[in-house]
Structure formats: C-alpha cells, structure tokens
Amino acid sequence: MSVVSPTARAAFAPGVARLSRGARVGERYVLCRPRAVRPRSVVWDGRHRALDRECEVELFDAAVAPPDGDIRRTAALEHEAFVRIHDLVVESGVFVAIVRPAPFGETLAARLAQGRKMAVAECAEVLVVVAEALCHALARGVAFGALSAADVVLSVHRGPALQVGIGRASVDPSRDGLVLARALANLFLDAARSRPPSVVRIAAGPTSGAATLLGLRHVLATLATRPASES
Numbered sequence: 001m002s003v004v005s006p007t008a009r010a011a012f013a014p015g016v017a018r019l020s021r022g023a024r025v026g027e028r029y030v031l032c033r034p035r036a037v038r039p040r041s042v043v044w045d046g047r048h049r050a051l052d053r054e055c056e057v058e059l060f061d062a063a064v065a066p067p068d069g070d071i072r073r074t075a076a077l078e079h080e081a082f083v084r085i086h087d088l089v090v091e092s093g094v095f096v097a098i099v100r101p102a103p104f105g106e107t108l109a110a111r112l113a114q115g116r117k118m119a120v121a122e123c124a125e126v127l128v129v130v131a132e133a134l135c136h137a138l139a140r141g142v143a144f145g146a147l148s149a150a151d152v153v154l155s156v157h158r159g160p161a162l163q164v165g166i167g168r169a170s171v172d173p174s175r176d177g178l179v180l181a182r183a184l185a186n187l188f189l190d191a192a193r194s195r196p197p198s199v200v201r202i203a204a205g206p207t208s209g210a211a212t213l214l215g216l217r218h219v220l221a222t223l224a225t226r227p228a229s230e231s
Contacts, residue, residue, distance in 0.1 A: 081133035105155030124223035
C-alpha cells in the first residue's frame, strides 16, 4: 500500500486544498491539475510517475476521511459499471487518497447542461446499468448516499459507468434500496425527454413493493426495449 510522500504530508494537516501542482502522493503519483472540489475531498488530474499514465487522484483530509472499512468495501466492488479504484493511499494508518483511471467520457450532467436530453429507451438503457451496479453494492452491504447526474459517465466504447465516492456500510438494505430507487428515478425524469408513469410513481416515494431498487431495475429494463417512436 502506498504512503503519502514527505513533500505532500504537511498539506494534509490543515486540509487537502493546500496541495499544489507537482506534489507527490504515495511516491507513485504526481498532481497535475485540480479538477473538482467535493464536500470531503479535492479531485486532481494526476499521473503515475513510473508508468507515465494519467489517472485521477481524490484527496481527503484525514479529519473527514471515510472509515477504513467503508473504503475497503467500496474498493472491493467488482461490478463492471463501477469505475475501479486502482490504489488506496494511506499515511501512518490513516487513509488520505484514492486513485482511479483518468476520466474517459462525458458525464450525464455535462450532457444535460447542454440541453441534450435522452430518448426514454436510451436513458433507460444507461440507467438500468447503474441500477444493477447499485443492487450489486447493496447485496454486498454497501450503500451510497446522494446520487447525481455528475456520477454517471457516458462512453461509447466502455458503456455507462458509475463514478461515485466511498460508500458506507448498509445497516438497513431495504430502506437504502428505497432511497436509491427514488434518487435514480428522479435522475431518469431529469434526463429523459418524457416521463413514463411507472418511473414517476417510484420517484414520488416508496408507495408500493415495486418502488424498490430491484423494482426500478425491472421498470428500466422494460423501458429500454421501448420502440423509438414511443420516446
């Protein structure tokens, strides 16, 4: 497991935002360009020093870093839709960074910001993969909180992917599934050109047994086969 280099160590005490371009992380990685600031972390475009390969480095302040168990459970998820975590960077037993492959496609948020909504079948085809990944995680005791269009990556070559942060241990899978189903249904309604009643009902809240993550996955799988003329 990698460690944070002495050149970067001091910046983690007051917050990861003070790290600068060129700082080394784990001796293997160098920070190139800051890309995003999240509530608990800062995301950088980075490069693997030995392999000369681009990557994404998400840095956490030790004071707000997720628990070690949550990090390792998330890293162990193997569904093809999850963007894999390549490395976990620790310092003195404290987790400080995760490393993923470099961004490879357009996010759903970027597409929607350009006013490019999707046909119902196309949207369902993308989000059913996300639903399957979330079901896979829940079955292994991992739940995710907020879900947004920025977490869904679209790629012609790879297919849709889910690039979320660190999950948490699910103490109530049924409730977590309902929350995720509602969030994903609302994401569908934001992204699609029309509003299928079956998705609207789930987005409105858990009013029936069908309003679960598994139920939504079934609804999306059905909509994915909808003729283009109905979209």
